[in-house]
Amino acid sequence: xxxxxxxxxxxxxxxxxxxxxxxxxxxxxxxxxxxxxxxxxxxxxxxxxxxxxxxxxxxxxxxxxxxxxxxxxxxxxxxxxxxxxxxxxxxxxxxxxxxxxxxxxxxxxxxxxxxxxxxxxxxxxxxxxxxxxxxxxxxxxxxxxxxxxxxxxxxxxxxxxxxxxxxxxxxxxxxxxxxxxxxxxxxxxxxxxxxxxxxxxxxxxxxxxxxxxxxxxxxxxxxxxxxxxxxxxxxxxxxxxxxxxxxxxxxxxxxxxxxxxxxxx
Amino acid sequence: xxxxxxxxxxxxxxxxxxxxxxxxxxxxxxxxxxxxxxxxxxxxxxxxxxxxxxxxxxxxxxxxxxxxxxxxxxxxxxxxxxxxxxxxxxxxxxxxxxxxxxxxxxxxxxxxxxxxxxxxxxxxxxxxxxxxxxxxxxxxxxxxxxxxxxxxxxxxxxxxxxxxxxxxxxxxxxxxxxxxxxxxxxxxxxxxxxxxxxxxxxxxxxxxxxxxxxxxxxxxxxxxxxxxxxxxxxxxxxxxxxxxxxxxxxxxxxxxxxxxxxxxxxxxxxxxxxxxxxxx
Amino acid sequence: xxxxxxxxxxxxxxxxxxxxxxxxxxxxxxxxxxxxxxxxxxxxxxxxxxxxxxxxxxxxxxxxxxxxxxxxxxxxxxxxxxxxxxxxxxxxxxxxxxxxxxxxxxxxxxxxxxxxxxxxxxxxxxxxxxxxxxxxxxxxxxxxxxxxxxxxxxxxxxxxxxxxxxxxxxxxxxxxxxxxxxxxxxxxxxxxxxxxxxxxxxxxxxxxxxxxxxxxxxxxxxxxxxxxxxxxxxxxxxxxxxxxxxxxxxxxxxxxxxxxxxxxxxxxxxxxxxxxxxxxxxxxxxxxxxxxxxxxxxxxxxxxxxxxxxxxxxxxxxxxxxxxxxxxx
Numbered sequence: 001x002x003x004x005x006x007x008x009x010x011x012x013x014x015x016x017x018x019x020x021x022x023x024x025x026x027x028x029x030x031x032x033x034x035x036x037x038x039x040x041x042x043x044x045x046x047x048x049x050x051x052x053x054x055x056x057x058x059x060x061x062x063x064x065x066x067x068x069x070x071x072x073x074x075x076x077x078x079x080x081x082x083x084x085x086x087x088x089x090x091x092x093x094x095x096x097x098x099x100x101x102x103x104x105x106x107x108x109x110x111x112x113x114x115x116x117x118x119x120x121x122x123x124x125x126x127x128x129x130x131x132x133x134x135x136x137x138x139x140x141x142x143x144x145x146x147x148x149x150x151x152x153x154x155x156x157x158x159x160x161x162x163x164x165x166x167x168x169x170x171x172x173x174x175x176x177x178x179x180x181x182x183x184x185x186x187x188x189x190x191x192x193x194x195x196x197x198x199x200x201x202x203x204x205x206x207x208x209x210x211x212x213x214x215x216x217x218x219x220x221x222x223x224x225x226x227x228x229x230x231x232x233x234x235x236x237x238x239x240x241x242x243x244x245x246x247x248x249x250x251x252x253x254x255x256x257x258x259x260x261x262x263x264x265x
Numbered sequence: 266x267x268x269x270x271x272x273x274x275x276x277x278x279x280x281x282x283x284x285x286x287x288x289x290x291x292x293x294x295x296x297x298x299x300x301x302x303x304x305x306x307x308x309x310x311x312x313x314x315x316x317x318x319x320x321x322x323x324x325x326x327x328x329x330x331x332x333x334x335x336x337x338x339x340x341x342x343x344x345x346x347x348x349x350x351x352x353x354x355x356x357x358x359x360x361x362x363x364x365x366x367x368x369x370x371x372x373x374x375x376x377x378x379x380x381x382x383x384x385x386x387x388x389x390x391x392x393x394x395x396x397x398x399x400x401x402x403x404x405x406x407x408x409x410x411x412x413x414x415x416x417x418x419x420x421x422x423x424x425x426x427x428x429x430x431x432x433x434x435x436x437x438x439x440x441x442x443x444x445x446x447x448x449x450x451x452x453x454x455x456x457x458x459x460x461x462x463x464x465x466x467x468x469x470x471x472x473x474x475x476x477x478x479x480x481x482x483x484x485x486x487x488x489x490x491x492x493x494x495x496x497x498x499x500x501x502x503x504x505x506x507x508x509x510x511x512x513x514x515x516x517x518x519x520x521x522x523x524x525x526x527x528x529x530x531x532x533x534x535x536x537x538x539x540x541x542x543x544x545x
Numbered sequence: 546x547x548x549x550x551x552x553x554x555x556x557x558x559x560x561x562x563x564x565x566x567x568x569x570x571x572x573x574x575x576x577x578x579x580x581x582x583x584x585x586x587x588x589x590x591x592x593x594x595x596x597x598x599x600x601x602x603x604x605x606x607x608x609x610x611x612x613x614x615x616x617x618x619x620x621x622x623x624x625x626x627x628x629x630x631x632x633x634x635x636x637x638x639x640x641x642x643x644x645x646x647x648x649x650x651x652x653x654x655x656x657x658x659x660x661x662x663x664x665x666x667x668x669x670x671x672x673x674x675x676x677x678x679x680x681x682x683x684x685x686x687x688x689x690x691x692x693x694x695x696x697x698x699x700x701x702x703x704x705x706x707x708x709x710x711x712x713x714x715x716x717x718x719x720x721x722x723x724x725x726x727x728x729x730x731x732x733x734x735x736x737x738x739x740x741x742x743x744x745x746x747x748x749x750x751x752x753x754x755x756x757x758x759x760x761x762x763x764x765x766x767x768x769x770x771x772x773x774x775x776x777x778x779x780x781x782x783x784x785x786x787x788x789x790x791x792x793x794x795x796x797x798x799x800x801x802x803x804x805x806x807x808x809x810x811x812x813x814x815x816x817x818x819x820x821x822x823x824x825x826x827x828x829x830x831x832x833x834x835x836x837x838x839x840x841x842x843x844x845x846x847x848x849x850x851x852x853x854x855x856x857x858x859x860x861x862x863x864x865x866x867x868x869x870x871x872x873x874x
Binding site: 215228 | 272355373376419483520
Binding site for chain 3: 440443
């Protein structure tokens with residue numbers, strides 16, 4: 001315990017940080033408590049504790065299906081992202097560096113254009129006709145690809161700049177490797193950590209996505225968030241167990257990303 | 266430095282999948298919305314926009330959107346500044362722990378957050394109960410503008426903290442020491458040096474928070490079952506609701522929202538460019 | 546009674562000792578320097594006097610007043626930092642006026658005093674410029690002006706010239722000393738550069754590993770180092786152990802010995818025989834490496850004429866007078 005913490009400014013800062021932590025914790029704590037309560041209505045504390053809501057949740061086939069479908073869509077979107085974005089990044093950074101400026105503007109689009117707005121176009125364009133995708137997981141995978149794009153692009157770009165792509169490729173090629181060999185044997189292994197982190201963070205973000213899921217697909221391919229919303233009228237305890245389960249899952253992912261990040265340094 | 270032409274052709278080919286997906290899922294819908302916002306049954310016109318701005322109902326949606334975004338961003342950033350500033354000055358264990366926690370709670374938005382707030386601050390919520398019993402308030406309506414502002418502020422805080430924390434790197438410790446030796450106490454330092462230097466970062470973050478709140482749909486939808494009058498809800502109701510389907514009007518409203526967001530993004534880019542010579 | 550009195554100061558970070566048992570005094574108007582290598586604790590000691598770093602034990606008295614209960618705002622001490630620490634959102638005039646503003650001095654008087662001190666550092670026409678528009682040397686002069694305008698009782702300078710290039714450094718050195726004399730301001734200066742310390746100070750405190758190893762004026766510090774560290778840090782002493790010294794001087798010597806290179810006479814009729822191994826031209830001084838009686842010595846000779854430059858291999862004879870020798874611990 002350093003002397004700094006014992007005097008007034010140190011104390012103030014610790015108090016502020018703890019307060020911040022408590023503010024952020026409160027809704028979570030409330031939900032957690034609700035999820036293990038036997039009943040809790042119109043009183044400050046719950047009446048009793050139980051795990052039955054979790055048991056009920058994890059035994060519900062509809063929940064498991066929704067969870068699984070969320071996984072399918074998110075993983076699918078990320079696989080698509082990797083397959084599309086990695087070559088893109090490689091080409092931009094190695095062959096056409098000036099495209100990077102354009103790309104940086106393009107990746108602003110998913111931010112400037114909220115999902116609600118895109119949904120208007122998406123529903124009308126792909127609701128029927130040759131590219132009818134509305135109501136299927138395919139449209140979700142495509143949309144989630146655009147959602148993950150800014151994160152993935154920026155994370156891997158930073159990574160590529162840090163490892164100095166050109167120099168690595170040139171060195172490998174001078175030693176006799178073809179472009180393909182150089183990419184696979186030299187560049188990709190160096191991207192592994194950055195890629196993993198980007199994937200984990202994008203995944204947790206996608207897993208919590210609701211707008212596209214609800215507007216474009218809804219109950220026809222129920223993802224976890226849509227399921228959560230549809231269950232709003234069932235027991236609040238059940239919903240809380242659902243929310244906490246979802247959050248624990250996301251926690252695991254971000255914790256994993258954090259660990260990898262620390263490892264990297 | 267040029268690369269052999271065969272390589273370049275292959276490289277260009279590799280760009281195609283990206284261009285394809287990006288076009289289909291991002292550009293095309295946006296283009297559709299832009300085009301249809303200026304179309305009615307009678308062809309090209311700005312009728313949709315005049316309908317949107319002419320109707321009290323839609324004007325209210327725009328107004329509520331702006332109000333909720335503004336206030337939640339303001340409260341969010343004030344809390345984030347105070348929090349981030351103290352976060353930098355505590356020991357590393359506490360700092361890492363709370364930073365990681367803020368990181369994780371930034372994912373806690375949308376439907377799950379709405380439910381959590383209903384549990385705590387709904388009509389029968391635990392905190393509502395506590396406040397009522399202690400006599401501090403008579404009643405609290407989470408499903409009102411105020412309730413929404415509070416809920417939005419909650420998810421703005423982690424984002425604000427994460428964005429502002431690195432900005433404090435610009436503040437050098439020896440400025441604070443210098444100011445102290447010249448007679449400035451903590452508050453004077455912030456007023457004359459700390460806040461002015463941080464202002465670009467503060468404004469930039471505020472602008473991002475604004476955009477974040479303007480486009481938010483999930484939280485308000487889940488909290489009010491789509492019954493609160495803000496722009497995103499209005500837009501969605503017109504394409505996926507069961508009452509009226511008017512994609513052109515929806516497009517116009519959508520373009521208004523995009524207009525607001527773009528304005529906000531442009532201001533942010535301008536602020537970044539105006540970023541202080543402080544950065545040296 | 547001394548103007549500044551530091552008694553038995555101790556500072557530790559956890560179990561690591563930064564400085565310990567530091568005691569010294571400074572008279573009113575004196576310019577003293579804390580000199581030492583990086584990590585010897587001199588900067589931390591300065592910051593402790595300023596009130597920026599707490600101490601574990603000891604007292605600091607300024608003009609009879611115990612500084613312990615006072616924060617840096619109330620100590621009436623001015624300080625110049627190595628990194629200038631100019632406030633980037635204010636121009637030169639506003640930076641300099643800041644201390645006055647904190648003292649609630651405004652308007653005409655503030656403007657007058659700012660102009661006065663800017664003239665002192667020869668930056669009158671730069672009042673409207675911002676820090677990023679100034680060179681390093683100009684920034685440092687603004688920092689100096691800012692710390693002087695409030696007329697502090699004590700001025701502290703923490704390696705203010707280390708970040709500047711050699712030419713500016715020399716110029717600023719003189720300027721700082723001149724201003725200090727004009728104002729009669731008690732000053733404590735910290736540096737690792739012995740030339741700075743020797744040219745600027747009334748007295749020097751040589752520090753090593755958290756302790757004051759030697760104190761005195763420039764001449765005594767330079768000509769009479771107390772131990773091997775001091776001899777190694779100041780000047781280019783030849784350090785010989787007892788055996789080497791005995792062999793060289795051909796009489797029994799029982800301690801380590803330090804010999805200044807410029808104090809060894811190089812000629813053809815001296816008492817010790819030696820041979821020039823190599824030489825370096827340092828501009829106004831030629832530094833020879835001479836081997837004599839099994840010991841290699843540095844010998845400095847003024848570069849007066851071409852005849853002074855002797856070739857390698859030349860046999861020479863050296864004279865080492867009793868004053869040139871210094872017994873060290």
